[in-house]
Amino acid sequence: GENVEQHPSTLSVQEGDSAVIKCTYSDSASNYFPWYKQELGKRPQLIIDIRSNVGEKKDQRIAVTLNKTAKHFSLHITETQPEDSAVYFCAARAWVAQKLVFGQGTRLTINP
Amino acid sequence: SQTIHQWPATLVQPVGSPLSLECTVEGTSNPNLYWYRQAAGRGLQLLFYSVGIGQISSEVPQNLSASRPQDRQFILSSKKLLLSDSGFYLCAWSVERVNYNEQFFGPGTRLTVL
Numbered sequence: 001g002e003n004v005e006q007h008p009s010t011l012s013v014q015e016g017d018s019a020v021i022k023c024t025y026s027d028s029a030s031n032y033f034p035w036y037k038q039e040l041g042k043r044p045q046l047i048i049d050i051r052s053n054v055g056e057k058k059d060q061r062i063a064v065t066l067n068k069t070a071k072h073f074s075l076h077i078t079e080t081q082p083e084d085s086a087v088y089f090c091a092a093r094a095w096v097a098q099k100l101v102f103g104q105g106t107r108l109t110i111n112p
Numbered sequence: 113s114q115t116i117h118q119w120p121a122t123l124v125q126p127v128g129s130p131l132s133l134e135c136t137v138e139g140t141s142n143p144n145l146y147w148y149r150q151a152a153g154r155g156l157q158l159l160f161y162s163v164g165i166g167q168i169s170s171e172v173p174q175n176l177s178a179s180r181p182q183d184r185q186f187i188l189s190s191k192k193l194l195l196s197d198s199g200f201y202l203c204a205w206s207v208e209r210v211n212y213n214e215q216f217f218g219p220g221t222r223l224t225v226l
Contacts, residue, residue: 032213043202043217044156051212089156093213098144098163100206100215102156 002027004092006103014111019080021106023090024072030092033066033073034100038087048075077108085110114139116218118203124224131176131190133221135203138184143205145186146215147178150200162186163208198225 003026013019025033034049050057050064050073057064061080066073073092077084087107091100115138125131137143147159158171160178168178175194179187186203200222206215 034215036217043220046214046216049214091215095210095213098208099146099158099161100213102158105155 002030002092002094002097002101004090004101004103006090006106008106009104010107010109012109012111013080015080015082017080019077019084019108019110021075021088021090021108022072023074023092023103024070025092025101026071027092027094027097028068028071029094029096031095032093033064034091035062035064035075036089036091038089038105040086044089080110082110082112084108114205114216116203116205116216118201118218118221120221121219122222122224124226125193126226127195128192131188131193131197131223133188133201133203133223135186135188135218136184137205140184140205140207142183142208144208145180146204146206147186147188148202148204148217150202152199156202159188193225195225198223 006023031052035047036044037047038044048059048062048064050066061078063076087105089105090103093100117136144163146161148156161169162180176190200220202220203218204215206213
């Protein structure tokens with residue numbers, strides 16, 4: 001079955017700098033890769049996703065890149081702000097699998 | 113638009129007591145439904161998922177069970193709670209289209225077993 005590894009487990013950056021979180025997956029059939037942001041005590045919220053037919057997707061300050069050959073995908077946050085502080089989860093899914101497989105999470109802290 | 117509800121929002125139960133958590137989805141039909149548990153400071157553990165009424169897949173053997181009595185209702189149960197059952201329980205539903213599987217989480221139930 002699918003296995004998703006996420007790094008780093010914790011990340012601390014200065015406000016205004018960029019943050020990058022990386023994930024690798026094992027199942028070459030996976031074709032959908034979402035990213036979730038979870039603030040303390042809240043539910044995970046879908047912030048961006050990418051499908052296997054594209055290599056990059058941007059939404060304002062966040063972007064996701066996908067390398068199908070290497071089986072890895074990354075979340076990029078530019079011009080970080082204090083409200084970006086949260087736990088971020090990556091996930092992968094093959095359509096037929098009917099479920100997402102999540103990474104272990106990255107605790108991102110933005111230092112003012 | 114679609115919405116997902118969970119109740120109760122918080123629950124404190126003694127060890128050995130039963131449990132019933134409910135999740136309902138509005139504004140969609142035949143969704144996939146999921147139950148996750150999140151221990152404090154930890155990741156998302158998939159417990160059960162369902163692709164239709166009466167169809168339940170279990171991911172982790174444990175003292176919990178799930179049922180889907182109606183298309184948009186998903187229930188998580190236990191006959192006897194353990195201390196290790198404490199955590200944040202999240203229900204989720206997903207859009208099921210080829211290559212397009214957005215998944216959305218409910219607000220969660222915070223369970224403390226004493």
